[in-house]
Amino acid sequence: MTERKPRKDAARNRAAVLAAADALFTDCESPEDVTMADVAAAAGVGKGTLFRAFGDRVGLVKALYEARLEPIERAVETGPPPLGPGAEPQRRVSALLDALLCFKLDNRGLALALEATGQDSPYGARHYEHWHALLRTVLEEVPGLGDEEFAAHALLAAVRADLVEHLAGRSGVPRERMRAQLADYTARVLGTAPART
Amino acid sequence: MTERKPRKDAARNRAAVLAAADALFTDCESPEDVTMADVAAAAGVGKGTLFRAFGDRVGLVKALYEARLEPIERAVETGPPPLGPGAEPQRRVSALLDALLCFKLDNRGLALALEATGQDSPYGARHYEHWHALLRTVLEEVPGLGDEEFAAHALLAAVRADLVEHLAGRSGVPRERMRAQLADYTARVLGTAPART
DNA sequence: TTGCAAAGCGGACCGTCGGTCCGTATTGTT
DNA sequence: AACAATACGGACCGACGGTCCGCTTTGCAA
Structure with a gap:
């Protein structure tokens, strides 16, 4: 003890x-x-x-961030599909990224503070490893993908706090539009072709 | 004058x-x-x-960064394909991202300094707009893509300095492997399916 | 060549911020 | 009630980005 x-x-x-x-x-x-x-x-x-x-400052921000993120992580680990386990991998990847995007949208200041935390953020943070490992695992179940390792990093990079802030804040991209864009992009990466003319 | x-x-x-x-x-x-x-x-x-x-500090870093980046931008604007104009769009997108990746690999400290420059970096920097606009334009010529706007952001996010640093520095991913991973990922986004078993 | 104003120099100086220290106050245990 | 152990909080510190201003250099022009 x-x-x-x-x-x-x-x-x-x-x-x-x-x-x-x-x-x-x-x-x-x-x-x-x-x-x-x-x-x-x-x-x-x-x-x-x-x-x-x-x-120190980082400790405070991390504590806050993790407290806020916790419900989502619970939903991811034990909640119902598609966020929780059990869904078709493509759908789950999409759901995961969407959840992350919404989280950053809802906690802009906090997420920004965490990623602006000097050093090699956000890649030094415990939870990054966590999300990356999870995403990687799910990606491995998608047929026809190589390099899930890198793909997971790249997909997570698409929802980084400062990008989200730039789009939602500076440019005035509305929430639903961003979600749609991200979903579209994710689908493309996964090979779930949107079938356009 | x-x-x-x-x-x-x-x-x-x-x-x-x-x-x-x-x-x-x-x-x-x-x-x-x-x-x-x-x-x-x-x-x-x-x-x-x-x-x-x-x-101020930002001014110094920007001046350095732009000086270093200039040869590449010249190659992009007036050089030979696939980096310069004229190549098939898919190949050019790939070449652009590869060039950016190599640049960040070769100028880690500098790129890191620029992106760590407080505020909403790197999205406030002039050159980001530049690269984003260019990439967006080229993406528009790729058939079957929607939302080139967001895709350009997401692809650029995949070569952000701190991610590159994390992979090349902390993890010891060798240069050529990273380039291959990026090329692979890019191809997937572009719909140039790698056709795996 | 000399004179002279404009341009530039550089280091002492300032305000702020993250982080520490230590005398004092609060807890809870016996 | 007494006494450790624990926590409190604000004065204090060192570092850093950025400013200020008296002195020097430059280069034009007489």
């Missing part, structure tokens, strides 16, 4: 910080201008507390 | 900075740890000079 239950005030403050940070990242122009001091102040907490609870 | 030819010392210093920065970005672990002060020192120049010549 390396687990030690946290003290009551610690838990309370952690929750306060999480909530405050979430709010700040949600309605900010750019994640860059949410400072750690801002978060601490908004949570009514000292900076020391903030850093002790999350280590 | 708003052009005023620069003084001799100004030109010399500008060149010195460019060279020094190029060297520093080329052999650094991460672009983050090349500071402006480092560049100035390496160029044997004061920080004031550095900032006057390039405005």
Whole structure:
């Protein structure tokens, strides 16, 4: 047992910080201008507390991100098809990417903050490996594909937070149109030809 | 004529900075740890000079990046097919992406620095629009594709600097293998089916 | 050649930000 | 009630991007 239950005030403050940070990242122009001091102040907490609870900026963002992503990961692992297991692989790939796109659309500030987290983001993050491995596995079940490894990376790159932000934010591409575009593109990669004239 | 030819010392210093920065970005672990002060020192120049010549960090990186990219853009615009105009669109798309991939492979530090340039990079950079427009145009000539707009974005995302760095650097994927993977993927998007068993 | 204004130089300086430190306050256990 | 153990929070630090301004260089023109 390396687990030690946290003290009551610690838990309370952690929750306060999480909530405050979430709010700040949600309605900010750019994640860059949410400072750690801002978060601490908004949570009514000292900076020391903030850093002790999350280590550093990256830790905070990751904690937030993972908390938000968790429902989706549950749906992916144990939910009903096509997102959950059991669907035809083509449909599932499509569903996975669509879910990811929607997530980034709904959590723009947060996703941007995570991917803007210096270093070689987002490829250093734990959850990237996770999604990549999953997508790769599902792709392997699609007949007639080689190099699922790279294809998985490339498909994930198509829903990267800053691209999504660029399209949805700067250009004003509406949500449903983006989803349709992504679905179309995915189908092309999968060889599910859209059969155009 | 708003052009005023620069003084001799100004030109010399500008060149010195460019060279020094190029060297520093080329052999650094991460672009983050090349500071402006480092560049100035390496160029044997004061920080004031550095900032006057390039405005800010982004300006410097862009100047470097564009200088390096220029030969490729010339080859694309006026060179021989398949990179230059005239080739069958499928082959040209493939050649364009391959050229971009090789460029990022050869200029990892620089490309990383540019894309790590805060804000909504790389989508704010002039040259991104340029490449996107070009790719889009060529894609339009490929029969049976819808949404060239999005497809162009998605294909460009597959050669983003940090993905390339992740694959070539962290994982040790060799250059030729990456090129093959990209070519394969591109072919799939274009509907040039590789016809596997 | 000399004079002189415009252009350029460079490093001390500034504001901000992520992150640390440590004296003080809170918890919960005996 | 007493006392560890744990957590608090804001003063503090080092680094970095960027600015400022007194001094030097340049090059034109007399």
